[in-house]
Amino acid sequence: MLKNVEAVIFDLDGTLIDSMWMWKSIDIDYLGRYGIAMPDDLQKQIEGMSFSETAEYFKERFQIPDSLDQIKSDWNRMAWDKYLNEVPLKDGVVEFLEHLKMFGIPMGIATSNSRELVDLIIEKHGIKKYFTTIRTSCEVAKGKPSPDIYLLVAKDLGVHPDRCLVFEDVLQGIMAGKNANMKVCAVYDEYSDLQEKEKRDLADYFVYSMKEVLDM
Missing domain, CATH: 1.10.150 (DNA polymerase; domain 1)
Structure with a gap:
């Protein structure tokens, strides 16, 4: 992957x-x-x-x-x-972020949420240090499935889109990553459980948790 x-x-x-x-x-x-x-x-x-x-x-x-x-x-x-x-990190997240950091792979966040809530949750869980850039869809012309947010983060990271791997949990986000010409790994989430087949078909990879990525 x-x-x-x-x-x-x-x-x-x-x-x-x-x-x-x-x-x-x-x-x-x-x-x-x-x-x-x-x-x-x-x-x-x-x-x-x-x-x-x-x-x-x-x-x-x-x-x-x-x-x-x-x-x-x-x-x-x-x-x-x-x-x-009440909002925890998902299983295996810290371990995977540490793995990427160890291999010197830069990371970014591309979210549709508000900046206030993004800052709150990443500070609470101590993961802000892993990310070179954090962007919200309010900073671009169109939200997902437009590729705008992912292209902006790739630009911040100084990496060509086709050299980026995206992790997303919903169809509109997966489409945004694919529209940006990036590889996309769909992530299982109970909220989008009924979309699993569509997510698998659309994405390049599918995992139930970040621990699976480490096992690969």
């Missing part, structure tokens, strides 16, 4: 940390404030969107009266305690 790879880029939620489960409950609670039941298709519709794109989608679809900044601030506040106290 690491043959001819000069840099590794990770998604965050569902890939490095076990956090996808909590966003559905936050969406339910947030829409409940306005007396709106969460539609069944919501999670699929917003998958891959940047934090800002998601706020715009909510404001338009559900006619939320608050500003985009207020919507994002409310989400950060609702997620903060969960990220601080």
Whole structure:
């Protein structure tokens, strides 16, 4: 998997940390404030969107009266305690990051989450030191499946896209990596369990945890 790879880029939620489960409950609670039941298709519709794109989608679809900044601030506040106290690293993450560091392979994060929550969780788990660059989709023109975020991180790392390996847990993210002409390893996550066959078909590799990569 690491043959001819000069840099590794990770998604965050569902890939490095076990956090996808909590966003559905936050969406339910947030829409409940306005007396709106969460539609069944919501999670699929917003998958891959940047934090800002998601706020715009909510404001338009559900006619939320608050500003985009207020919507994002409310989400950060609702997620903060969960990220601080209930969101663990996924199995084998630290061991794999150490392995890459030992072999001098630079690493980056390309995430759709907010910068505030990204900084919180990587500081909490002590993994910030492994990453040369950390970018959010709010810093590029379009979120995933657009390749923009992955191309930006590759540029930061000074590595050509076809020499990058991406780790992603959802279809829109896998598509973003492939659209950037990078090799992609799909990562199992309970949240996207029903997408496993599609993830396997689309990605170059599939693993249930980072420990599998080390075993390879």
